[in-house]
Amino acid sequence: MSEAIRRAGPPRADLPYRLFGRARGVAPGSHRAVGAGANGAFLRHASILEIPDARRIDMRASLLDPLGGLKVRRFENRARIDVFVLLDLSGSMAFGRGGRADDPVAELVSAVAHAAVRGQDRFALIAAGPNAREDLAIRPTRRRGVADEVWAKLVDEVGEGRGVASLIEAADELPQRRALVFVVSDFLMLEEELSELMGRLWRHDVAPVVVRSSAVEDRLPRFGLVETRDLETGRRRMVLMRKSLRERWIAEARARRAGLDAVFRRYGRPAFDLVDRFEPDAFADYLLSGGV
Template sequence: MSTGEVVYLPRWQPGGSTVGPHRGRDAGGLGTFRDQVPFLRLPDARRVDIRATLRDPFEGTYVRRFETRTAIEVWALVDLSASMRFRGEADRMALVADLCAGLAHSATRIGDAFGLIGCDDCIREDVFLPATRRQGIAMERAARLATAVCAGNSARGLAAVAVRLAGRPKMLFVISDFRWPEALIEEVLSSLALNDVIPVLLADRTEDEALPSFGLMEFDDLEAGGRRVVFMRPSLRRRWHERERARLDRLHRIASGYGRPPFRLDVRFDAEALSRHLMTT
């Protein structure tokens, strides 16, 4: 299992009293120097700035104010509908487990908390981990995702996650193949929009790019059940590609409106590529 280091930076300055690695929005007596303020605004005699006080022509007393360093919560919200059982060039749920292990390792190593919620038609309590700063527990629960049961008909349970995560903003990785109705994508991402939302798109070349121009193909419908035999031909292949591009364009448009554009994950988990995406979007 890959546990590469994921470098991330939240889009907001977090509040709260839990000490962590991120620049907080509050000011206090410890942390990185921020500015000087009159003593009456921060009456802490231990932080009196002698030079600033002596320079004030009105004989005011000044104290040094520092930025607090604050922890955040990083959550993985995982689609466990039946389509996530797909295996092509890679095992889809093994990729999810690698990604979540990387997030769990990276978050807990620097003092942030990692939480996990799995959903199909509803929130799956058997795939739920409250946010924790204990690396061993977080890594163990992430590893279990490789063998999680994916049998639901939809990912509608993700629409109920926002209520459970109410409170201070969090960093949310929504992990799915996003083969959902457009209305559900809109509903889920809009409900989470007060947080820093990063959609992670599980993709596989064999679903689209590797389609032959001619020949009989047998398809498994993982969510509805059953199989279909299709005679693939150039016109059908072209329409297939057009529909897939349109689907990805819709996802990009909706996701960018509520948070960050999607990160594509295929073949293997690349912590460096995810870090670049997080630092540049």
């Protein structure tokens, strides 16, 4: 990839997101949080005995109180959260991504980083292939320019190696405090592995992003020889594609996707499908519709 394209970086998009439930924290931010605060929407009036803060006395409400008590304004607490991306970089994630200037995974993760920093939250990245990728890790930060840094790191990192054990173990690196976690993977793993991964994330709000390619699900030839290659093991195989095999192939791909959603819904939310390219508007619609 040319240096000019690398310096240009991905297109920027503002993405709406929110934490299910209330955040816990004292750092001011934009998310509804536990307790009362001074930076949120007005909630109700309370007695000064409940909130002994003379700065919030409402004289009009106090004069209208038939019992003659002093009333203070109580506001909703708003706090900052941490936004994590847990990224799968095993070999199967390389399909259809190598050498692309518009790599969909790099663009989505960069967009999440951009949105987090603009929203006064902290962004962090944890990546794992066969082993944890410490060279790609980004600790929670609000640093300007982190979105460009993320894109530059990931645009040429398409994944290699076999297995998701390190991805599952990487889930333990997340903090104890509730965070929003985007899990970006093709989820080509056993159901037991998927359940273990989601189980380790139980204390967080988890938004799965399923990386898919239409080339292996919809754009299959009706007849002819097709060479397949396992990106994790490197094994190649020649297959004679015909109508019955094509139909079974597509049916199994759809059944696998439906099975993933069944697991995701057990842990709180459906997934976003990242198919071929990153579409900011479609991702924003997912976030607004209650996906996150």
